[in-house]
Amino acid sequence: MIYDQASYRDDSDELYEPLLVEKASKEVAVEDGPLPDDLTRDTLEMPELSEPELARHYTRLSQMNYGVENGPFPLGSCTMKYNPKYIDQVAGLDDAAVHPDRSEGSVQGVLDVMATVQDYLASIGGMDEVTLQPPAGAAGEFTGIAIARAYHRANDDERSEVIIPDSAHGTNFATAAMAGFDVVELPSGEDGRVHLEALEEAVCDDTAALMLTNPNTLGLFERDIEQIADVVHDAGGLVYYDGANLNALLGQARPGDMGFDIMHFNLHKTFAVPHGGGGPGAGPVGVVEDLAEFLPDPHARETDDGDYELYEPAQSIGKVHGYHGNWLNSLRGFAYIARLGGDGLADTSEKAVLNANYLATQVDLEIPYGPFHHEFVASAGDLDAADFAKRMLDYGVHPPTTKWPELVPEALMTEPTETESIETLDALATAFDNVLAEDEATLASAPNRTTAGHIDQASAARNPRLSWHALEDGEE
Amino acid sequence: MSDTTEPGNPFTPHTPSDVEQMLDAVDADDATDLFDIPSAVRFDGELGIDARGEQELKREITETLAQNDELVEFMGRGHFAHYVPSMVDELSMRSEFVTSYTQYQPEIAQGFLQALFEFQSMLVELTGLEIANCSIYDAATALGEAATLAQRVRSTSGDRVLVPELLHEGKRGVLENYADGPDLVVDTYPMDDANVDVDGLEAAIDDDVAMVYAENPTVRGTVEENASAVGDLADEHDALFVLGSDPVAMSLLQRPADVGADVVVGEAAMLGLGTAYGMGTGIFATREDYLRQVPGRLVGASEDDDGRRAYTLTLQTREQHIRRERATSNICTNQAWLALRVAMHAAHLGADGMVDLAERMVELPTELAADLDALDGIEAPVHDRHHFREFAARTDRSAADVAADLESEGFAVHAIDDHLLQVCVTDVNEHATDDLVAAMEAVL
Ligand SMILES: Cc1ncc(COP(=O)(O)O)c(C=O)c1O
Numbered sequence: 001m002i003y004d005q006a007s008y009r010d011d012s013d014e015l016y017e018p019l020l021v022e023k024a025s026k027e028v029a030v031e032d033g034p035l036p037d038d039l040t041r042d043t044l045e046m047p048e049l050s051e052p053e054l055a056r057h058y059t060r061l062s063q064m065n066y067g068v069e070n071g072p073f074p075l076g077s078c079t080m081k082y083n084p085k086y087i088d089q090v091a092g093l094d095d096a097a098v099h100p101d102r103s104e105g106s107v108q109g110v111l112d113v114m115a116t117v118q119d120y121l122a123s124i125g126g127m128d129e130v131t132l133q134p135p136a137g138a139a140g141e142f143t144g145i146a147i148a149r150a151y152h153r154a155n156d157d158e159r160s161e162v163i164i165p166d167s168a169h170g171t172n173f174a175t176a177a178m179a180g181f182d183v184v185e186l187p188s189g190e191d192g193r194v195h196l197e198a199l200e201e202a203v204c205d206d207t208a209a210l211m212l213t214n215p216n217t218l219g220l221f222e223r224d225i226e227q228i229a230d231v232v233h234d235a236g237g238l239v240y241y242d243g244a245n246l247n248a249l250l251g252q253a254r255p256g257d258m259g260f261d262i263m264h265f266n267l268h269k270t271f272a273v274p275h276g277g278g279g280p281g282a283g284p285v286g287v288v289e290d291l292a293e294f295l296p297d298p299h300a301r302e303t304d305d306g307d308y309e310l311y312e313p314a315q316s317i318g319k320v321h322g323y324h325g326n327w328l329n330s331l332r333g334f335a336y337i338a339r340l341g342g343d344g345l346a347d348t349s350e351k352a353v354l355n356a357n358y359l360a361t362q363v364d365l366e367i368p369y370g371p372f373h374h375e376f377v378a379s380a381g382d383l384d385a386a387d388f389a390k391r392m393l394d395y396g397v398h399p400p401t402t403k404w405p406e407l408v409p410e411a412l413m414t415e416p417t418e419t420e421s422i423e424t425l426d427a428l429a430t431a432f433d434n435v436l437a438e439d440e441a442t443l444a445s446a447p448n449r450t451t452a453g454h455i456d457q458a459s460a461a462r463n464p465r466l467s468w469h470a471l472e473d474g475e476e
Numbered sequence: 477m478s479d480t481t482e483p484g485n486p487f488t489p490h491t492p493s494d495v496e497q498m499l500d501a502v503d504a505d506d507a508t509d510l511f512d513i514p515s516a517v518r519f520d521g522e523l524g525i526d527a528r529g530e531q532e533l534k535r536e537i538t539e540t541l542a543q544n545d546e547l548v549e550f551m552g553r554g555h556f557a558h559y560v561p562s563m564v565d566e567l568s569m570r571s572e573f574v575t576s577y578t579q580y581q582p583e584i585a586q587g588f589l590q591a592l593f594e595f596q597s598m599l600v601e602l603t604g605l606e607i608a609n610c611s612i613y614d615a616a617t618a619l620g621e622a623a624t625l626a627q628r629v630r631s632t633s634g635d636r637v638l639v640p641e642l643l644h645e646g647k648r649g650v651l652e653n654y655a656d657g658p659d660l661v662v663d664t665y666p667m668d669d670a671n672v673d674v675d676g677l678e679a680a681i682d683d684d685v686a687m688v689y690a691e692n693p694t695v696r697g698t699v700e701e702n703a704s705a706v707g708d709l710a711d712e713h714d715a716l717f718v719l720g721s722d723p724v725a726m727s728l729l730q731r732p733a734d735v736g737a738d739v740v741v742g743e744a745a746m747l748g749l750g751t752a753y754g755m756g757t758g759i760f761a762t763r764e765d766y767l768r769q770v771p772g773r774l775v776g777a778s779e780d781d782d783g784r785r786a787y788t789l790t791l792q793t794r795e796q797h798i799r800r801e802r803a804t805s806n807i808c809t810n811q812a813w814l815a816l817r818v819a820m821h822a823a824h825l826g827a828d829g830m831v832d833l834a835e836r837m838v839e840l841p842t843e844l845a846a847d848l849d850a851l852d853g854i855e856a857p858v859h860d861r862h863h864f865r866e867f868a869a870r871t872d873r874s875a876a877d878v879a880a881d882l883e884s885e886g887f888a889v890h891a892i893d894d895h896l897l898q899v900c901v902t903d904v905n906e907h908a909t910d911d912l913v914a915a916m917e918a919v920l
Contacts, residue, residue, distance in 0.1 A: 005584065015784050016784060019590070026826060026827050034842070035835075035838055038730075039699055039701060039862065040728055041726075041731040046601065046826050049826070054567075054823055057823075058570075061573075061586075061587035061588070061590055061591055062567070063572065067574070068575035073577065078577060080577060083574070086534060090533075090534060093538060093541055095542055098549070100555050101890055106545040106888065107544050109542060112540050123525065136613065138808045139617070170800045171796050173796070174796035174799075174801060177801035178806050180656060181657075183800075251519065252518065252519055274813075275575065275577045276812055277577070279813065280809070280811045280812075280813065318649045319616065319648075319652070320653060322554065322614045322644070322646035322650060323754020323755075326755045327752055331537075338525070338526075339529075341525050343484065344486070347488070350508060351485065351488045351507070353507060353511060354502070357510050389581065399581065401580075418488045422494045450583035452586050454583065454781045455781075455788045460776040460778035460790040465777040466606075466608070466777075466790075467593070
């Protein structure tokens with residue numbers, strides 16, 4: 001048993017931990033201050049707890065939460081690797097805390113790190129220039145597709161469609177739509193990869209870009225990648241690389257060498273920036289030379305005399321973040337890459353792929369598509385994948401991503417990452433196989449050893465209570 | 477393995493015999509055999525990145541960052557710092573928080589979900605609106621999201637959004653990019669002494685306007701006195717009133733719901749984070765009517781199968797992983813951990829602490845502006861308004877030159893126009909105001 005929280009259920013019949021305001025709150029009247037009354041609010045109510053009480057509150061909350069250091073976290077597509085401690089320490093350095101409007105001359109240290117990590121990422125991706133502006137993967141997609149749009153406009157060639165394989169992540173579709181494009185969904189071939197003929201049928205004069213993940217979300221390398229890029233390029237489109245799965249390719253293959261024109265990196269997946277319960281991340285975007293002039297404003301670079309500066313690229317798409325992106329995560333990413341070096345990065349992908357392949361040999365589940373790399377998508381077969389996942393929690397491990405990609409029925413998308421040991425992988429395999437041997441009724445009644453029991457999602461959505469105010473109203 | 481630069485990733489647990497056993501199991505001679513990559517696109521070059529030991533690397537980063545000049549910053553314009561209590565750092569860094577993921581398995585993520593629910597609740601309290609999400613990247617992207625929401629919820633088509641003529645260039649620029657896809661046009665309305673020029677707004681607004689944006693405090697640091705008038709004008713034209721603010725300002729200034737705001741966006745990173753070269757924590761709050769059009773994640777209360785209150789991500793059918801190209805936004809990863817830190821910091825302050833801090837943010841710029849105004853060659857504040865944290869000052873000399881000279885004296889301020897400086901003072905730099913005034917006197 002790696003993680004057992006069942007004892008929390010004995011504490012109370014009503015809840016697991018009271019809200020701060022349920023412990024103590026105070027409403028103050030806002031009056032007699034430095035502003036006239038008609039420019040101020042009337043009252044403010046906030047929790048009213050001492051620091052020691054707050055420390056208990058948040059420690060307790062942390063104990064009701066599962067992180068990478070609690071046990072394996074094989075969420076496919078999310079790359080939940082161990083986050084080395086020194087990374088957070090360097091992000092906490094006083095000199096990293098500067099105001100974004102400081103003169104360039106007075107923040108040479110920050111700009112030096114930015115320009116260097118841009119170069120590192122360019123080398124890793126086989127790209128010519130990299131911007132650190134986008135604050136997450138989806139923001140990287142938005143930036144990349146805006147660059148594609150600007151490129152076509154600069155050629156007086158307004159295009160209206162973005163092609164996306166059916167197995168792609170939801171952000172790809174949403175990004176294309178947000179940027180004003182029609183989405184053309186590409187059905188995958190029988191082998192789970194892009195089907196060249198289908199792609200040839202899908203491209204046309206209106207194709208602005210193809211968005212592709214490689215290895216794709218089934219963990220499969222798009223072997224025809226060069227032809228795929230040719231088909232799109234011949235139609236005048238650009239090829240965008242969704243870097244969510246880059247952990248499979250570090251030092252092994254580079255999107256730029258495969259024919260991709262634009263890509264994003266996920267520093268919070270591949271480069272060990274902690275996920276922080278859902279963010280902040282960082283989604284730098286790399287481009288080939290012809291597209292460098294479209295990068296967002298501002299862009300960091302080294303000058304001829306060895307200083308660093310910010311400038312606006314000639315045909316910049318403009319701003320995608322209020323300032324300079326999630327700078328502290330650019331710094332964290334730098335710290336990770338510099339610690340590992342080129343050889344360490346290559347070793348990372350080898351171990352990530354070895355771990356996924358080893359784990360796959362240890363589980364009894366069917367894995368319809370292969371050969372896979374850093375992740376595999378198993379099928380829960382006759383069992384419901386969501387229930388399967390809930391039951392895995394009872395074995396003290398975090399379950400895989402479920403029900404996606406839909407090409408695999410009852411998908412269990414599993415990505416162990418390179419930082420798990422063989423012993424942990426064996427324990428994980430045991431958890432998979434134990435659940436597989438159980439009946440649907442057992443699964444449906446899970447989980448039992450977690451902080452909370454099975455949570456009713458439907459009622460949360462039917463009767464939305466999104467604040468402590470809404471809870472109080474409900475009680476009245 | 478504490479400080480090795482041996483080839484390989486120091487954070488993998490594999491011993492050589494583990495690797496052998498695993499290779500055996502997968503029937504491969506070498507891990508590289510497992511890659512199904514055509515040789516034409518296999519990379520056999522060098523990445524050209526040297527590995528460093530941890531100690532060496534920390535020294536290198538410390539030295540690199542030390543190239544930054546040590547300046548006392550009197551800067552704001554949307555990115556602010558307040559003192560962050562040590563408790564926030566220590567407790568938010570607990571690995572269960574910082575190394576966890578989005579709460580797709582709520583049964584083992586109750587802690588983070590509850591913290592985010594508390595964050596949302598604080599914003600509901602501060603704004604007076606019913607709904608707050610659990611963060612957007614930053615204030616600028618939150619504004620972009622607000623514009624597209626305004627267009628979606630409007631019953632008739634409307635393709636214009638109105639923003640103040642004085643607006644932070646980062647917000648304006650990001651808004652332009654969000655506006656491009658849905659073919660929204662960004663137009664401006666005039667300002668009068670840094671607040672909304674209500675007559676000018678009335679002249680600029682028509683029934684084609686889907687959103688009117690205003691800020692309190694404004695980008696010049698003035699307290700907006702016409703917020704209600706903006707709300708009324710927006711209402712008359714069936715436009716959404718989107719108000720930009722922040723949690724400290726909202727602790728004192730008119731409650732957004734009371735001036736008719738339909739959406740509140742803004743920056744919250746002055747709580748819990750402070751100066752981080754622009755890294756932010758975007759907030760997004762709105763009326764219940766627009767619940768199903770909200771971008772980003774929402775945490776709701778529900779029950780588990782024992783009937784205990786439990787929290788979960790909810791209304792996910794708005795989001796990209798379910799709704800794909802029909803999602804309300806493409807946002808997936810957000811700023812959750814920073815939202816946790818905002819909530820911790822706000823809870824540490826409490827209601828008295830929040831209001832006291834906010835009142836101090838009115839007093840400090842008034843005091844500093846008066847001290848500067850007493851010098852020759854500078855007029856402060858320029859705007860005859862109440863101020864919050866910052867103010868503009870007119871200099872006889874070129875503002876850029878004054879700012880550059882101040883830098884040599886160890887201070888950073890904004891030069892925002894030929895003869896205009898902007899100066900921001902909060903609890904983190906108030907200890908140095910006398911020194912700033914002395915330096916200013918020397919350089920004017
Ligand atoms: C394949 C893929 N693409 C894009 C994204 C979006 O990245 P982010 O969450 O950083 O916005 C994800 C995130 O889970 C992903 O798995």
